[in-house]
Amino acid sequence: MNRKPEDVEKLLDAFISTVKTRCGDLDSVAIPGFGTFEAKKRLERVSVNPATGKRMLIPPKITLSFKPSALLKNKLR
Amino acid sequence: MNKKITFPELIEAVAAITGVSKRTSETFLKELVAVVSDSLANGENVRIKNFGMFKLVEVGERKSVNINTGAEMQIPGHTKVVFTPDRVLADAINTPFANFEAVEISEKITEEELNVMTSTEPVDNRQDGAKDAISEEDEGNTCTDGDSATESAANAQTDFSGDDLNEKELVESGGGELGTVQTEEQNSEENENIAVSKAANVENQTITSDHNDSDNIETEDSTSENATDADISHNANDERSHGNENTNKRTLFFRGYFWGAMTMLLIACVAFYIYYLYGNKPYYEIGSTTWQSADLRETSVGKFVDDTMDVAGKVMSHADLNEADTFTPGGEALHTHVQEPTVKYDTISRSRYLTTMSRAYYGDFRFWVYIYEENKEKIDDPNAIPPGTVVVIPPASKYGIDKDDYESVEKARELAVEILESHK
Numbered sequence: 001m002n003r004k005p006e007d008v009e010k011l012l013d014a015f016i017s018t019v020k021t022r023c024g025d026l027d028s029v030a031i032p033g034f035g036t037f038e039a040k041k042r043l044e045r046v047s048v049n050p051a052t053g054k055r056m057l058i059p060p061k062i063t064l065s066f067k068p069s070a071l072l073k074n075k076l077r
Numbered sequence: 078m079n080k081k082i083t084f085p086e087l088i089e090a091v092a093a094i095t096g097v098s099k100r101t102s103e104t105f106l107k108e109l110v111a112v113v114s115d116s117l118a119n120g121e122n123v124r125i126k127n128f129g130m131f132k133l134v135e136v137g138e139r140k141s142v143n144i145n146t147g148a149e150m151q152i153p154g155h156t157k158v159v160f161t162p163d164r165v166l167a168d169a170i171n172t173p174f175a176n177f178e179a180v181e182i183s184e185k186i187t188e189e190e191l192n193v194m195t196s197t198e199p200v201d202n203r204q205d206g207a208k209d210a211i212s213e214e215d216e217g218n219t220c221t222d223g224d225s226a227t228e229s230a231a232n233a234q235t236d237f238s239g240d241d242l243n244e245k246e247l248v249e250s251g252g253g254e255l256g257t258v259q260t261e262e263q264n265s266e267e268n269e270n271i272a273v274s275k276a277a278n279v280e281n282q283t284i285t286s287d288h289n290d291s292d293n294i295e296t297e298d299s300t301s302e303n304a305t306d307a308d309i310s311h312n313a314n315d316e317r318s319h320g321n322e323n324t325n326k327r328t329l330f331f332r333g334y335f336w337g338a339m340t341m342l343l344i345a346c347v348a349f350y351i352y353y354l355y356g357n358k359p360y361y362e363i364g365s366t367t368w369q370s371a372d373l374r375e376t377s378v379g380k381f382v383d384d385t386m387d388v389a390g391k392v393m394s395h396a397d398l399n400e401a402d403t404f405t406p407g408g409e410a411l412h413t414h415v416q417e418p419t420v421k422y423d424t425i426s427r428s429r430y431l432t433t434m435s436r437a438y439y440g441d442f443r444f445w446v447y448i449y450e451e452n453k454e455k456i457d458d459p460n461a462i463p464p465g466t467v468v469v470i471p472p473a474s475k476y477g478i479d480k481d482d483y484e485s486v487e488k489a490r491e492l493a494v495e496i497l498e499s500h501k
Contacts, residue, residue: 003105007097008105010095011091011095011097011101011102011105012109012128013127014090014095014102015087015091015105015106015109016125016127016128016166018087018090018091018094019128019166020166020169020170022082022090023170024169024170024172025080025460025497027081027082028080028081028082029082029087030081030082030083030084031084031087031106031110032084033110034110034113034114035158035160036081037160039170046182054181055181055182056179056180056181056182057179057181057182058179059174059177059178059179059180060174060177061171061174062170062171062173062174063162063167063170064129064160064166064167064170065160066129066131066158066159066160068157068158072114072158073157073158075114075117075118076117076118076133076155076156076157076158077155077156
């Protein structure tokens with residue numbers, strides 16, 4: 001606490017970029033008592049538009065997901 | 078890959094980036110987590126700019142069954158936290174696949190064909206003749222018979238190796254005689270795709286218009302289908318409509334063969350002639366000087382010749398060189414013919430990495446390691462190559478690259494792990 005706003009911004013940016021690069025490498029970042037950020041690979045798939053019946057090939061994708069830890073879950077209960 | 082970053086490592090990383098002490102970084106991260114979880118506990122959604130949003134979602138009461146006893150039980154309602162990454166972060170993480178787009182699939186493809194398509198790339202369809210031609214056309218974004226027509230032509234008269242179609246780029250800039258001049262400014266990948274279709278159309282005119290078989294060239298990479306202009310899809314539709322009868326198809330198909338062979342022969346003749354005029358300067362030397370003088374703008378484009386767009390590729394790379402002419406001393410038209418089809422160059426850009434190149438040249442992204450090996454002295458970290466770096470694409474034979482060979486892929490994968498480990 002008692003930190004300058006610009007310092008906070010710098011630290012926050014560093015945190016974000018760390019998560020970004022690590023998860024970009026498909027690693028996961030764990031923060032105890034809070035949760036885990038992990039990148040998940042979604043495979044390509046064929047989806048059908050129910051309105052038009054058109055079939056689309058959806059390309060593969062990497063998404064970031066967050067898994068809350070048990071501690072956080074209990075806190076929210 | 079698939080490594081778990083622990084809290085101390087995270088603290089260290091943050092401290093290293095900001096230059097503050099580990100203690101400061103640790104307290105900051107703990108405060109951050111405390112603030113976020115406290116706000117969540119108070120029922121507030123938390124949004125961090127450039128990172129994402131932690132949202133609370135109410136989950137209603139529901140019934141469930143104890144899997145051990147089989148007894149019914151009630152799960153009480155609760156709130157759960159959902160994290161939605163910010164657009165910026167999501168895009169940054171998805172960069173390896175950012176250049177893909179959703180593509181509509183033609184109705185005529187059945188499930189089995191789709192499965193085949195995803196598991197193995199279409200290989201050689203010469204033998205199957207007209208019957209194959211129809212299904213291939215339906216697929217639209219895979220190999221077309223134009224491919225095989227040119228392929229046969231290539232086998233007929235030159236020393237090209239039959240299996241690596243994309244390895245040969247017949248390049249000649251005196252193409253005016255052939256009427257296949259194509260001088261397009263090619264800056265981005267979209268442009269490239271458009272150029273492909275345009276090139277295909279130009280080719281269309283040179284060969285007679287009634288057998289589109291040999292001209293229906295589309296890139297295997299399905300994203301390009303979106304970008305191609307209406308002409309080509311129109312072409313394809315035309316074909317489908319009047320190519321329904323098998324016999325008709327067959328004659329068209331062999332006519333396509335014939336004309337494809339004739340055109341190839343003509344191009345080859347002119348190219349050889351020009352090549353001898355110009356002397357024995359190898360293509361890649363000319364290429365590299367060109368790249369140095371040109372501001373790297375158009376380098377990445379024309380060299381990318383996929384399995385299925387060889388004819389278009391020829392016109393394209395030829396167009397590329399046409400542009401290059403302006404940079405060569407003397408101002409005389411540059412007449413070249415690729416003697417060494419295996420040495421190629423490409424340029425790293427924001428949307429073109431080793432993996433995308435590997436996919437383009439070898440059919441599988443995992444072979445990027447060999448491109449890296451070939452350019453080790455130029456590349457420091459394979460994950461952080463500055464855009465504009467020109468890399469050599471080694472011939473597939475040099476490292477025994479074969480996308481259908483499990484062992485080859487596996488070897489590349491192991492090498493990738495090794496390389497990435499050394500750059501941690």
